[in-house]
Amino acid sequence: MSAPQFSVQRTDFDQIMVPNYAPAAFIPVRGEGSRIWDQAGRELIDFSGGIAVNALGHGHPALMQALMEQANKLWHVSNIYTNEPALRMARKLVDATFADRVFFANSGAEANEAAFKLARRYGHDVSGGSRYEIIAATNSFHGRTLFTVSVGGQPKYSEGFGPKIEGITHVPYNDLDALKAAISEKTCAVVLEPIQGEGGVLPCDQAYLQGARDLCDQYGALLVFDEVQSGVGRTGHLYAYMHYGITPDVLTTAKSIGGGFPLAAMLTTDKLAAHLSVGTHGSTYGGNPLGCAIGSALLDVVNTPEVLEGVKTRHNRFRTALEAMGSKYGIFSGVRGMGLLIGAPLSEPWKGRAKEVLTAANEESLMVLQAGPDVIRFAPSLVISEADIDEGLARLERAVARITQA
Numbered sequence: 001m002s003a004p005q006f007s008v009q010r011t012d013f014d015q016i017m018v019p020n021y022a023p024a025a026f027i028p029v030r031g032e033g034s035r036i037w038d039q040a041g042r043e044l045i046d047f048s049g050g051i052a053v054n055a056l057g058h059g060h061p062a063l064m065q066a067l068m069e070q071a072n073k074l075w076h077v078s079n080i081y082t083n084e085p086a087l088r089m090a091r092k093l094v095d096a097t098f099a100d101r102v103f104f105a106n107s108g109a110e111a112n113e114a115a116f117k118l119a120r121r122y123g124h125d126v127s128g129g130s131r132y133e134i135i136a137a138t139n140s141f142h143g144r145t146l147f148t149v150s151v152g153g154q155p156k157y158s159e160g161f162g163p164k165i166e167g168i169t170h171v172p173y174n175d176l177d178a179l180k181a182a183i184s185e186k187t188c189a190v191v192l193e194p195i196q197g198e199g200g201v202l203p204c205d206q207a208y209l210q211g212a213r214d215l216c217d218q219y220g221a222l223l224v225f226d227e228v229q230s231g232v233g234r235t236g237h238l239y240a241y242m243h244y245g246i247t248p249d250v251l252t253t254a255k256s257i258g259g260g261f262p263l264a265a266m267l268t269t270d271k272l273a274a275h276l277s278v279g280t281h282g283s284t285y286g287g288n289p290l291g292c293a294i295g296s297a298l299l300d301v302v303n304t305p306e307v308l309e310g311v312k313t314r315h316n317r318f319r320t321a322l323e324a325m326g327s328k329y330g331i332f333s334g335v336r337g338m339g340l341l342i343g344a345p346l347s348e349p350w351k352g353r354a355k356e357v358l359t360a361a362n363e364e365s366l367m368v369l370q371a372g373p374d375v376i377r378f379a380p381s382l383v384i385s386e387a388d389i390d391e392g393l394a395r396l397e398r399a400v401a402r403i404t405q406a
């Protein structure tokens with residue numbers, strides 16, 4: 001048995017934690033499916049899914065079983081050795097996608113770091129040093145390490161930390177002419193989120209993504225899709241690129257892939273993988289047996305017609321209710337996104353006030369997300385029940401009614 005523990009409260013956060021977060025007023029202590037209980041025993045509905053992470057909700061039996069079985073066998077060995085769960089999971093990813101090769105990491109930022117380093121390495125190897133530029137989109141989000149905030153298109157995350165990584169150009173999202181003007185023989189990669197998540201739940205236009213693919217082929221640049229948020233069934237396809245029918249050269253996946261356990265991967269082709277030869281890159285924890293056993297079990301559940309079709313059905317349930325709420329209370333100007341990555345942009349009078357909506361939702365025992373100050377975002381479990389969707393939406397309506405009529 002572990003030693004008895006002393007009690008902790010939300011106020012402790014303000015005293016002992018680095019103040020880079022501003023967590024909600026309550027502390028979640030337990031979860032089951034799409035319900036969460038806080039310290040006071042209050043039950044909340046979870047439409048936030050740990051920011052598009054808890055793809056199968058909380059405590060899903062298949063993940064619990066995989067975790068417990070592997071916990072009894074082997075947690076970690078490092079990459080001095082390979083391990084069975086990593087090889088099984090990599091085989092499943094390769095079989096299910098365009099990719100031939102997998103590199104495991106522990107977070108989205110790390111998977112992107114690997115992708116960007118691969119792109120730079122590829123550029124270096126094919127050009128002798130002149131091909132190093134990375135083109136990314138304005139308002140994009142790729143993680144919080146120095147390289148990933150530099151590639152990310154939100155200056156508020158990259159400024160104030162000294163010199164940024166050089167050789168990165170930002171172009172407006174969904175603007176093919178701007179991409180055409182920026183790309184050159186110096187470009188090693190074009191990096192895009194098929195759906196900008198943090199940037200406001202904005203899907204790429206089909207013609208834009210196709211144009212980006214064609215330009216990359218024409219100029220010999222790699223097309224990198226950051227599917228950290230859009231991947232693993234979130235859109236109703238295993239990956240969003242499958243919805244578009246446009247194949248990247250490199251894809252990064254994290255968030256939902258571990259269902260709540262820190263896990264990420266970079267997927268690529270045989271030809272490109274060869275540029276990361278022995279010793280060029282690495283991670284101590286990347287591909288650890290515990291995480292991969294969970295991710296492997298998660299893929300078995302998510303990559304099935306039942307779950308993927310279910311995501312599309314659930315999308316419609318959300319969309320219908322949110323559209324009705326938007327027009328009844330005049331708070332949303334529309335509903336966008338795919339599958340269970342849904343954004344409700346705030347109408348003109350509510351612009352900049354997403355945080356108020358979140359707080360009101362919390363008070364009605366509902367967890368939702370924002371995507372910037374102007375968009376309410378929903379990223380619940382892919383298997384959330386219809387009853388939980390309806391109850392959560394009823395709670396949201398109470399919150400919206402209260403703040404719009406105040």
Ligand SMILES: *Cc1c(COP(=O)(O)O)cnc(C)c1O
Nearest residue numbers: 107108109141142143197228229
């Ligand atoms: C969340 C996110 C990341 C960063 O993932 P972390 O696990 O927080 O490092 C990168 N790219 C996209 C598109 C994301 O949504």
